Amino acid sequence: MAKTKKETADKKTESKVSSIKSLTLSKQQKFVLGCLLVLFSIALLVAFISFYVNGQWQTDQSAVSQLGDRDEVVQNWLGKFGAYLADLIVYRGFGLASFIIVRLFFLTGLFLALELSTKKLKNTWFWDLFAIIIVSILFGFFATSAPELGGTIGYELNLFLQDYIGKTGTLLSLLFGLIVYLIFKIKVSPEKIQSYFDSTKKEFKSELDSIKKPQQQEQDLEPESAYNLEEFAIEEDPELDNIHLIKEDSKFEINKEALKPTISHSSEIDLNPISKPIQPVPQITATPDEAFVIEKAEEEDIIEENLASRLVADFGLFDPTLDLSNYKFPTIDLLKEYSTGGITINQEELEENKNKIVDTLRNYKIEIAQIKATVGPSVTLYEIVPEAGIRISKIKSLEDDIALSLSALGIRIIAPIPGKGTIGIEVPNKTPTMVSMKSVIGAAKFQEAEMELPIALGKTISNETFVVDLAKMPHLLMAGATGQGKSVGLNAVLTSLLYKKHPAEVKFVLVDPKKVELTLFNKIERHYLAKLPDTEDAIITDNAKVVNTLNSLCTEMDNRYSLLKDAMVRNIKEYNEKFKSRKLNPEAGHRFLPYIVLVVDEFADLIMTAGKEVEVPIARLAQLARAIGIHLIIATQRPSVNVITGLIKANFPARIAFRVTSKIDSRTILDTQGADQLIGRGDLLYSNGNDVIRVQCAFIDTPEVEKITDFIGSQKAYATAYMLPEFVGEESGINLDIDISERDTLFREAAEIIVNAQQGSASLLQRKLKLGYNRAGRLIDQLEAAGIVGPFEGSKARSVNILDLSALDQFFNNEQN
Numbered sequence: 001m002a003k004t005k006k007e008t009a010d011k012k013t014e015s016k017v018s019s020i021k022s023l024t025l026s027k028q029q030k031f032v033l034g035c036l037l038v039l040f041s042i043a044l045l046v047a048f049i050s051f052y053v054n055g056q057w058q059t060d061q062s063a064v065s066q067l068g069d070r071d072e073v074v075q076n077w078l079g080k081f082g083a084y085l086a087d088l089i090v091y092r093g094f095g096l097a098s099f100i101i102v103r104l105f106f107l108t109g110l111f112l113a114l115e116l117s118t119k120k121l122k123n124t125w126f127w128d129l130f131a132i133i134i135v136s137i138l139f140g141f142f143a144t145s146a147p148e149l150g151g152t153i154g155y156e157l158n159l160f161l162q163d164y165i166g167k168t169g170t171l172l173s174l175l176f177g178l179i180v181y182l183i184f185k186i187k188v189s190p191e192k193i194q195s196y197f198d199s200t201k202k203e204f205k206s207e208l209d210s211i212k213k214p215q216q217q218e219q220d221l222e223p224e225s226a227y228n229l230e231e232f233a234i235e236e237d238p239e240l241d242n243i244h245l246i247k248e249d250s251k252f253e254i255n256k257e258a259l260k261p262t263i264s265h266s267s268e269i270d271l272n273p274i275s276k277p278i279q280p281v282p283q284i285t286a287t288p289d290e291a292f293v294i295e296k297a298e299e300e301d302i303i304e305e306n307l308a309s310r311l312v313a314d315f316g317l318f319d320p321t322l323d324l325s326n327y328k329f330p331t332i333d334l335l336k337e338y339s340t341g342g343i344t345i346n347q348e349e350l351e352e353n354k355n356k357i358v359d360t361l362r363n364y365k366i367e368i369a370q371i372k373a374t375v376g377p378s379v380t381l382y383e384i385v386p387e388a389g390i391r392i393s394k395i396k397s398l399e400d401d402i403a404l405s406l407s408a409l410g411i412r413i414i415a416p417i418p419g420k421g422t423i424g425i426e427v428p429n430k431t432p433t434m435v436s437m438k439s440v441i442g443a444a445k446f447q448e449a450e451m452e453l454p455i456a457l458g459k460t461i462s463n464e465t466f467v468v469d470l471a472k473m474p475h476l477l478m479a480g481a482t483g484q485g486k487s488v489g490l491n492a493v494l495t496s497l498l499y500k501k502h503p504a505e506v507k508f509v510l511v512d513p514k515k516v517e518l519t520l521f522n523k524i525e526r527h528y529l530a531k532l533p534d535t536e537d538a539i540i541t542d543n544a545k546v547v548n549t550l551n552s553l554c555t556e557m558d559n560r561y562s563l564l565k566d567a568m569v570r571n572i573k574e575y576n577e578k579f580k581s582r583k584l585n586p587e588a589g590h591r592f593l594p595y596i597v598l599v600v601d602e603f604a605d606l607i608m609t610a611g612k613e614v615e616v617p618i619a620r621l622a623q624l625a626r627a628i629g630i631h632l633i634i635a636t637q638r639p640s641v642n643v644i645t646g647l648i649k650a651n652f653p654a655r656i657a658f659r660v661t662s663k664i665d666s667r668t669i670l671d672t673q674g675a676d677q678l679i680g681r682g683d684l685l686y687s688n689g690n691d692v693i694r695v696q697c698a699f700i701d702t703p704e705v706e707k708i709t710d711f712i713g714s715q716k717a718y719a720t721a722y723m724l725p726e727f728v729g730e731e732s733g734i735n736l737d738i739d740i741s742e743r744d745t746l747f748r749e750a751a752e753i754i755v756n757a758q759q760g761s762a763s764l765l766q767r768k769l770k771l772g773y774n775r776a777g778r779l780i781d782q783l784e785a786a787g788i789v790g791p792f793e794g795s796k797a798r799s800v801n802i803l804d805l806s807a808l809d810q811f812f813n814n815e816q817n
Contacts, residue, residue: 027115034113041105044089047082048098050075051090052148095151097135100128116367120389127185134177137161141170294350294373303447306332306499317580320504320592324527327715330499334707335438335700345375346430353406353427357382360405364398366390372422376461377696378432378683383422392416395423399677410679418691426461426694428679435459435682437492437700441499443467452573453506453595453631455496457489457656457686458697466686466695470497470597470633473654473688474626477644478635479669480658485682485697486635487517489656490599491705492698493633494521497597498708503527506595507722509549513605515541520705523713530596530722538721543609544793550617552727553598553630557621559725560593560628572629594722595629603636604643615645622651638665654688658697740815743782746771748812750779751788755808760789760798 025033076083090098104125111121136154143149150158161170182188306329321327350373358368367387374381386395392415403411406427414424440446440456443465452471460466470476470493480486497506507530512518518539521529529538532545532552540546560572567584569575572593575584584590598621600606606614621632634652636643638660644652657675660666666675670687678685682697744750746769753768754760760783762776769776780798783789788811790799802808 030112030115034109034111037105037109037112039109041102041109043078043082044085044105045099045102047076047078047086048090048102050077050082051086090151091148092152094132094136095139095147095149095154097132097139097154098151100132100135104128115362118365127181130177131181131185133157134174134181137170138174141167141174294345294347294375303332303442303444306330306441306447318582318592320576320580320594321502323718324503324716327503327527329502330708330711332438332442332499334711335441335704336436337438338434338436338699349430350375350380353380354382356405357384357402357425360398360402361395364394364401366395366398374462375429376463377429377435377459378679378681379426379428379461379694379696381461382425382427383417383420384425385422392423410677410683412674412677412694426677432679432681432696435696435698437495437698437704440465440492440698441496446496446500449500453497453597454500455493456698457492457684458682458695460693460695466693468654468686468688470631471595471629473631475622475632475652476634476654476656477639477649477652477669478633478656478658479637479639479660480656480675480684481660481665482637484658484660484678484680485684486658487601488682488699489658489684489697490517490601490633490635491700494599495700495705495708498524498528498712501595503718504592504594506597509553509596509598509724510539511546511549511598511600511606512539512541513543513602517601518599520702520709523709525721526717526719527712527715530724532724533726543606546606547610547613547617548727549724550598550614550621552724553596553625554617554620555725555727556596557625557628557630560630561624563590563593564628566590571627593629595631597631597633599633599635601635603634604638607643615648619645619647619651622648639669655686657685657687659683744775744779747779747782751783751786751802751808752805754783754789754800755802755805758800758803760800 072080074080074083076086078085089101090096094101107124108121110116111118136150137157138154139150140147140154140156140158141150144155144158147155158170161173165173319325354371354373358371361368361384367390368384369387370385372383374383384395386392396413396415399411399413402413402425403409408428410426410428412426414426416422417424435458437456440458443456445465446454446456446467449467449469451467451469453469455468455470457466457468476493478486478489494508497508506528508521508528509530510518510521522537522539525531525538531538531540532549535545540549564570564572564575566588567575567578567590569578572595576593578584579590579592618632618634621630625631632652634644639649655670657666657669657678659678659680660669660675663673663676666673669675670685670692672687672692674692675685678694682699684695684697686693686695750765750769753765757764760780762773762780765771765776765779766773771779780789784791784798788800788802788808790801792798802811
């Protein structure tokens with residue numbers, strides 16, 4: 001029984017929903033109804049005007065009651081029907097206030113026909129009906145002898161109010177209604193009224209000043225102070241004496257002497273104009289739609305010569321580049337010129353996308369006041385200005401719907417754009433333009449950048465070269481899915497520094513677990529690379545050596561902080577300037593400190609193999625190494641919590657996110673979504689704080705890197721690579737001469753377990769002997785001191801030096817003898 005009741009209830013709700021759906025009007029029905037209302041409003045206007053023009057309300061009064069008689073003649077311009085409407089709405093209704101009804105019908109028809117937002121229409125209906133009642137009662141109050149002005153309703157309402165609150169109360173009520181209408185509808189405020197009177201007051205005073213000024217000039221003008229064609233002199237401004245007229249109510253005293261001209265003679269005037277950098281003016285393309293503007297940034301000029309090669313030495317200062325004084329920076333022609341011909345505007349594509357965006361938003365009752373398209377290398381930014389009253393979150397939620405209508409991959413909505421009152425919709429171009437490394441390196445913005453470690457990443461949506469300073473970041477975290485451009489981005493970073501910094505100014509520590517991405521930089525080992533002593537390759541491909549290198553960098557960091565402390569400076573820039581000024585004694589250990597950039601191509605692989613041993617020195621460097629010129633660039637596929645801990649991530653404010661597969665990955669990298677909507681092939685988001693900037697990464701191919709490294713490697717170099725301090729691990733400091741009498745009572749039993757398992761680990765002893773970690777660790781140290789197990793090898797188990805139990809017995813017999 002309950003089931004049947006539920007079924008009947010469901011059927012009732014379904015029938016209600018279907019009835020509601022049937023009441024909704026289609027576009028054609030709305031258009032027809034809107035046209036009908038507009039025409040009806042025009043008919044009402046004709047009938048109402050005719051009602052008042054020739055006094056027809058009196059002549060047609062008797063004819064209204066006999067509308068069925070075809071022979072009856074009326075004076076109304078709309079015939080008998082017009083006379084009836086005028087009598088019903090004007091005479092028996094609201095009088096002159098009935099003309100507001102004409103306005104209401106006309107606006108309603110327009111809103112329906114054009115499918116505009118109904119929110120404004122509801123507001124208009126409320127205030128217009130309010131005005132109709134107030135106006136009709138006003139005419140009924142003041143024009144009692146002319147009932148056609150206030151209408152029957154206005155006249156009767158006036159009498160009704162007077163019966164209860166009297167004439168004075170009725171008048172006060174009407175005044176209150178007018179004040180409400182003026183404040184809430186017309187937005188009249190006391191501030192506006194005051195500003196109006198202030199403006200009229202200022203105009204009056206300015207006219208008074210203009211009348212007084214000619215008279216005062218005639219009195220003050222003397223022959224010797226007049227203008228002379230042979231000698232030019234600047235006179236005192238007579239307006240200075242009239243300032244009290246404008247500021248007479250102010251409590252502040254104006255210093256007139258400070259406002260007088262500081263130039264007294266023509267010889268003090270410099271006729272050479274000051275040259276200001278000309279800002280590139282964006283090219284504006286007009287379209288048939290006035291609300292749609294296409295903007296294309298002007299192509300930047302490429303500087304063919306590398307300005308970094310113009311090193312001017314000051315002979316009064318120490319020059320760190322003297323050891324390689326003949327070093328030549330790589331030339332720009334080593335980079336490949338891709339014949340793309342710059343950005344081309346496909347106006348048909350832009351118009352089509354604009355129409356689809358506008359139609360999609362209009363389907364959801366979102367109207368747009370203006371839209372502008374900014375064309376970039378791979379993405380076009382459509383900046384829209386929504387109509388007043390539109391919620392931003394409503395547009396933000398339509399990301400997938402806009403992507404569906406445009407049939408495009410990677411629609412990204414920025415709501416709102418920081419620093420602008422607009423909402424941005426980024427749409428990928430059908431034919432993206434490749435950003436070459438040559439166009440980025442040759443740009444004036446990079447060549448003339450006054451930064452410590454300038455990096456040219458690529459070009460923004462507005463086709464502007466994007467240059468950042470690694471020294472200000474101070475560390476960079478790069479992440480993205482496989483094959484989306486991380487390795488190319490690392491090559492772009494390294495190439496930027498090679499084009500701007502001398503080998504004496506920067507050194508690289510390269511970690512490449514893939515063994516193939518950074519091997520080309522081996523050729524510049526003695527110029528730019530840093531390594532540990534007694535190591536063959538400067539580029540680290542073995543994860544076991546990474547731990548020693550990172551700990552060596554920590555030692556270098558501590559040594560540099562000691563130097564800064566002795567020099568009484570706060571950072572590496574101040575220290576090097578002091579050293580160049582010969583204020584620091586090299587015999588006391590002071591030296592020129594180059595910047596050190598640590599580059600890790602795949603950080604997740606290091607964490608998998610070395611774990612905590614890598615995390616601790618990385619965290620130390622990330623927290624402390626900024627001031628002494630050690631900067632980290634870490635690339636990984638996904639910086640999850642187990643790969644990059646919160647302690648490390650907090651010290652990497654600069655993030656670069658290439659395309660990822662999910663919103664969760666995007667939030668992991670950038671703390672916001674958006675990286676999942678990128679289109680790949682070098683499309684990235686750069687974040688340093690709150691701002692997120694979309695950049696098309698510059699493309700540099702392997703042959704280009706090879707040409708640059710060959711050019712640098714063929715020149716005179718240092719004797720060796722930059723040597724990092726040697727690191728001695730704690731494991732090598734174990735006392736190998738432990739007395740036999742101090743050994744643990746379970747030493748022999750533990751040795752047998754280790755030899756049987758051929759695996760030297762403390763956890764094995766914990767399980768087999770049911771020991772705590774501390775005692776098992778001491779046993780392992782004693783076994784290592786005795787030579788039964790090998791040294792510590794990170795997360796791997798120790799090697800066992802004795803093969804079987806018979807060999808172990810022989811080992812103990814030899815010890816006793």
